Amino acid sequence: MTDGMRNASSHGWNGIVEALRAKPPRVTVLGDVMLDRWLRGGVRRLSRESPVPVVDLGGRDDRPGGAANTAMNLAALGARVRLLTVAGEDDDGTLLRGLLDERGVDTSDWVVRPGATTCKTRVVGNDQMIVRIDSATHEELDPTARERWHRALATTAGEVVLACDYGTGLFDDEALRRIADAQPAVLLVDAHDLRRWARLRPDIVFPNAEEASLLAGLDLSADRVGVVSASAPEVLERAGARSAVVTLDRDGTLLLRPDAPPHRTHAIPASDDRTIGAGDTFAAGFTAAYCVGRPLAEASDFGQAAANVAVAHTGTFVCSLEDLVGDRRAPSATRTVDRQRVVAAVAEARERGRVVVFTNGCFDLLHPGHAAHLEQAKAQGDLLVVALNDDASVRRLKGVGRPVSPVGDRARMVEALGCVDYVVVFSDDSPAALLEELRPQLYVKGGDYTAEMLQETAIVEAYGGEVRILDFIPFHSTTRLVERIQAAAGS
Secondary structure (H helix, E strand, C coil), X not given: XXXXXXXXXXXXXXXXXXXXXXXXXXXXXXXXXXXXXXXEEEEEEECCCCCCEEEEEEEXXXXXXXXXXXXXXXXXXXXXXXXXXXXXXXXXXXXXXXXXXXXXXXXXXXXXXXXXXXXXEEEEECCEEEEEEEECCCCCCCHHHHHHHHHHHCCCCCCEEEEEECCCCCCCHHHXXXXXXXXXXXXXXXXXXXXXXXXXXXXXXXXXXXXXXXHHCCCCXXXXXXXXXXXXXXXXXXXXXXXXXXXXXXXXXXXXXXXXXEEEXXXXXCCHHHCCCHHXXXXXXXXXXXXXXXXXXXXXXXXXXHHHHHCCCCCCCCCCHHHHXXXXXXXXXXXXXXXXXXXXXXXXXXXXXXXXXXXXXXXXXXXXXXXXXXXXXXXXXXXXXXXXXXXXXXXXXXXXXXXXXXXXXXXXXXXXXXXXXXXXXXXXXXXXXXXXXXXXXXXXXXXXXXXXXCCHHHHHHHCCCEEEECCCCCCCCHHHHHHHHHHHHHC
């Protein structure tokens, strides 16, 4: 990584947006491109020729796909993007290149070959996809096009390179040798088969669940998060990578590093028609944040925020900085909300079939025990609401001298944790009234409680919810932390 990347000083997710706008990073994207085509219309009858729906075509939408989608997302997030690829000499290839040029992606080194450009056509009737038709040439590259492709790869010396390998044969052994000889400053790889890339020692790789299973021989039929977390050393060793982000669709992502525990992000559950290209959007968001000097965990959170915006839309969606800033789940938006807002958010989550998890506490002087508790809480469901005692109720519960931090500071610290979706402040000693109003499916507390100890248990069970007690995390408490600070000050 360059000194400019290391020394970026903007703070937090707002800092990522500001840094991308102030000094757009340069990224070269390599790989397979395609055109995603959507034919949409209404269906009112079945064909007499065969029992299939007749779609009255109402519109057509063409979007860049594959590496072209990654490049589009990077450009929309503020990066200066160069795309190296090989595409067919046909109308679809010309259209695809024009769409990229309109978004400011540099296609000057685009290699054209005889034949067709890969196109995935989806026919949608009454908002339901009826059929997908894939058209692609399976012929090998002609010698002229292959040599031009190899020469283009040799121009990546000292650059940040994101390679998107869909296994079509574009990245043959000679292509990998040219990239290795060029010595990019940073190499990020999103490939169907990462084993071929291991000898290049990538900085970061982005396998999905199936690709991680192929890479490290993992059985991901159950508890995918647990299996991937436990297999971090094997995944990194076999990928030859310094770090890996395993994308697990509905289960979010897991950042694997040799010197730190896995870092998990949380996805917004979405139907399959809304997840097309979401992995490309994640890789683009991660790369953009990484290029402006953010730590790997923050880059993962930023990539997930971009992917969450994408899956809120049908089709292949390009997420821009403006989309992120305007999205209420985005890094720039506060997650501390009033009672009315959290009631509406929980109601919306329920309508979408999401499991709402609720926990509460003072969270005074946030420490590792708090963080572990909230991570465990989020792992129980899809949306985590944290109810935070106001200053007066903390004083009643904890005594004179507490809280150490006022409620505004405590809320800001809790909402900064990526696992927390909403923070709501309450003034009662117990969150009983809030539980009655929100009715979350799960109410969770730390291992220093039992369900029988909690007066809220009767309320939760009465409306059909469940109380879960999480693991006990020893040696961490605000009281002990305050005592240590006071002892150190006294000495």
